[in-house]
Amino acid sequence: MEEIAGTELAIGKNEQAVLELADFDEVVRVYRPRILRFLTASLTDRDAAETLTQECFLKAWNARQQFRGDASLSTWLTRIAVNLLRDHLRSRSLRFWQKTRGSALDVMDISDWIPDGRGSPESIALARDRVAAVWRAVEKLSAQQRTVFVLRFVEEMELDEIASTIGMNLSTVKSHLYRALAIVRERIGGAK
């Protein structure tokens, strides 16, 4: 009986996810910030992140008939974004002469950001410095480390969810995350 109820619940969730996809404008409105955030943090390139976000939703729109609701809509979209990111990084590594990025994200992008619970200019400046240090450290991570790191600490995804999204073993995800964290920690420590 419980098993049947569980199956019905799963079917209900799947249908809900598929129905959610039906209103695509709403899907874009709800999930665009998340996908853009993930891609911006992963690429540290504003324009490329926006382009890939657009492509992500375009792909999702084209493949909406194939979405069965097995994963949540968020996970499905993130998976598309991860694949696009992988392709983009591969093509960028081929274009090795393209050293400079015109729209690279920098500390100026958070010039109007005021962290919660900080009022004094000194504490705000200190917070921005710390963010910039993490930012630079994340930029130096390998592509896989960065993806795992961003999904974990920016998107706050569970490890098994990360593993299924990027198609890795759970142990590999843990390994990447551990190394990424060690590197970030070391670099932040050095930057202080």
Place this chain on the structure above:
Amino acid sequence: MKSLKTAFSKEAPAGGTREDVRELAEALSLYRSAMHHVAERRSMRPWTAGPLPRRTFRLGLLLAPALAAAIATGVLVPAYVHDEHRGKSVVGQTTPAPQQARAETRASVDDTVLMNQIDSEVSEDVPDALRPLADLTEGSTTDVSVTEKKNVTHE
């Protein structure tokens, strides 16, 4: 989803003091907050010119073969047509066998006429002034033959 500090405490690399871990957790929390801020601010803007360079690049990728094909068509087809035309004209120049035979016949006829004309001119009668020489030649020849005959008879 769970809180960042709880999550971090599980994944914190070994060997860190409690203070280090706390600082790192705070830095990551600030980083996350900043990334949310940047993404939210940017996602408020409508989609505009972001993808243009990429689209142009892709369009270029799509157009490149078409352009190459157009150039190839522009260069190769006229060259081929030109060659074919020249071939035809060459073929046109090579006359068919009967025509060639007729032309050769005409040429040979012409040659015959010419040869006859030359022959007739060359074999004109010896002018009067040269007549004695002609007789002399004739006589000597006769003499030689007579001498030869005599020799033969002597033998």
